[in-house]
Amino acid sequence: MKDVLIVGGGITGLTLAWALGERGIDTQVLEMRPHAGGNIRTLRLDNYLIDLGPNSLLERPGQGLAQILDALSLRPHVVEANPIASRRYVSRDGRALALPMSPMAFLRTPIFSLMGKLRLLQEPFIKPASEEESVAAFVCRRLGPEFLDWAVDPFISGVYAGDAEKLSVRAATAKVYALEAESGSLIRGALKRARQGRASGPVPRGRLIGFHPGMQALPDALADRLGDRLKTGTAVTTLRRDTNAWKVGTENETFAAKRLILATPAYATADLLASFDARLAEDLRAIEYPGVVNLALGFARETIAHPLDGFGLLIPRREGKETLGVLFSSTLFPGRAAEGKALLTAFIGGARNPEVYLRENDDLIARVIEDLKPLLGISGEPEFAHVTRWPRAIPQYTLGHLERLARIDQAASALPDLHLAGNWRGGIAVGDCIDNALALAEKLA
Numbered sequence: 001m002k003d004v005l006i007v008g009g010g011i012t013g014l015t016l017a018w019a020l021g022e023r024g025i026d027t028q029v030l031e032m033r034p035h036a037g038g039n040i041r042t043l044r045l046d047n048y049l050i051d052l053g054p055n056s057l058l059e060r061p062g063q064g065l066a067q068i069l070d071a072l073s074l075r076p077h078v079v080e081a082n083p084i085a086s087r088r089y090v091s092r093d094g095r096a097l098a099l100p101m102s103p104m105a106f107l108r109t110p111i112f113s114l115m116g117k118l119r120l121l122q123e124p125f126i127k128p129a130s131e132e133e134s135v136a137a138f139v140c141r142r143l144g145p146e147f148l149d150w151a152v153d154p155f156i157s158g159v160y161a162g163d164a165e166k167l168s169v170r171a172a173t174a175k176v177y178a179l180e181a182e183s184g185s186l187i188r189g190a191l192k193r194a195r196q197g198r199a200s201g202p203v204p205r206g207r208l209i210g211f212h213p214g215m216q217a218l219p220d221a222l223a224d225r226l227g228d229r230l231k232t233g234t235a236v237t238t239l240r241r242d243t244n245a246w247k248v249g250t251e252n253e254t255f256a257a258k259r260l261i262l263a264t265p266a267y268a269t270a271d272l273l274a275s276f277d278a279r280l281a282e283d284l285r286a287i288e289y290p291g292v293v294n295l296a297l298g299f300a301r302e303t304i305a306h307p308l309d310g311f312g313l314l315i316p317r318r319e320g321k322e323t324l325g326v327l328f329s330s331t332l333f334p335g336r337a338a339e340g341k342a343l344l345t346a347f348i349g350g351a352r353n354p355e356v357y358l359r360e361n362d363d364l365i366a367r368v369i370e371d372l373k374p375l376l377g378i379s380g381e382p383e384f385a386h387v388t389r390w391p392r393a394i395p396q397y398t399l400g401h402l403e404r405l406a407r408i409d410q411a412a413s414a415l416p417d418l419h420l421a422g423n424w425r426g427g428i429a430v431g432d433c434i435d436n437a438l439a440l441a442e443k444l445a
């Protein structure tokens, strides 16, 4: 009998197991895939180092990720993103334009019209809405439609592969929503925070990082530390609750534990809990995971005219292209492509185009190249292409998400010693998953 059994060996489950182990709690993780890490996967192919899921992480001092990097001696493997990655491009009218990073650049940028820029002056005087809003409605109301189309819509595609019309501003962009909730205005709220920051001394900034061997270095280090407390290739198919234990069934074995954590995607959690509470399963299944395809494309550097001097390029929906955006991967981190080559990582699909993963590789590659050719001045064919399908990629925090989570928690609390975790709650970034897992481990300990 284990003390805690964790189903799911993504970053959430691995972090939980590591943190509980550090507190002397006997834990076992069961992961159905042959490898740990869930969405975090790296491959080295034809001299290109490609991350199939997350490509970069935000490390903030004092937060969970920093703690893990220190505890697992991962610092020597960490690589900070090229400082030029603070530049981000967005396409407008078929041109790649850098998003403005200073007030002067904002005044000069052709991304927003004069009317769009003047519209910002109204922002401090706009009243908060009384009902839950979508990200699109919130941004339109506060900042005007141009900000939605050319800044926020592409940002939402880049982070969630999501649709700003469907995502809840309270759930999906909680920090932005908090500015309005606290100060009645985004501009007033941001200025107030900057003042508070100055008064309490220099605020430690987050930094964008990767790993020399690719993102998988992080789950691999956690898996190494867990040793035989992690069992891969072990899909959980049934759950049973006895008087004082959970019985967890796989194809060949049954595991028993006093406490059970499901650190699985919401749809998988729904399947496991359906026989206990159909309504709970229905709420979990209502969390959408649209498909996304990641295309790693390697080029001879001279066949791309663009300087690739930034993080990447986002393509707003209004541009009428299918590609959501592209990361300049070989600019971002060293060692992604050989000398004289460039690695681009493009994304297509998401909430705007969820069935994209059903299409043939050649069709997807041709589509992405056609979209990117005029924007980046691509003159040749890629010498390398690798397509990764994520049929259910990223959970969407749509309107009603927070109420749905409250109902899920209420229903789950009726099942003794059961805890639900994963990126469908509390943030989708790897750093958020780690922080949420550490907080749950603390609570359980």
Ligand SMILES: Cc1cc2nc3c(=O)[nH]c(=O)nc-3n(C[C@H](O)[C@H](O)[C@H](O)COP(=O)(O)OP(=O)(O)OC[C@H]3O[C@@H](n4cnc5c(N)ncnc54)[C@H](O)[C@@H]3O)c2cc1C
Binding pocket: 007, 008, 009, 010, 011, 012, 013, 030, 031, 032, 033, 037, 038, 039, 040, 052, 053, 054, 055, 056, 057, 058, 234, 235, 236, 237, 263, 264, 265, 268, 292, 294, 390, 393, 394, 421, 422, 423, 424, 427, 428, 429, 430, 431, 433
């Ligand atoms: C294409 C893509 C790009 C991304 N880019 C970034 C980025 O650049 N930066 C960033 O911070 N975040 C990014 N994210 C988000 C981030 O990767 C995820 O939110 C995070 O990795 C989720 O971790 P998790 O452990 O909660 O879930 P998962 O990684 O989904 O892990 C859940 C695990 O549960 C296992 N499982 C499911 N059912 C069972 C079962 N019945 N029995 C046993 N095991 C089971 C699964 O196999 C899986 O390993 C990206 C995600 C994707 C898909």
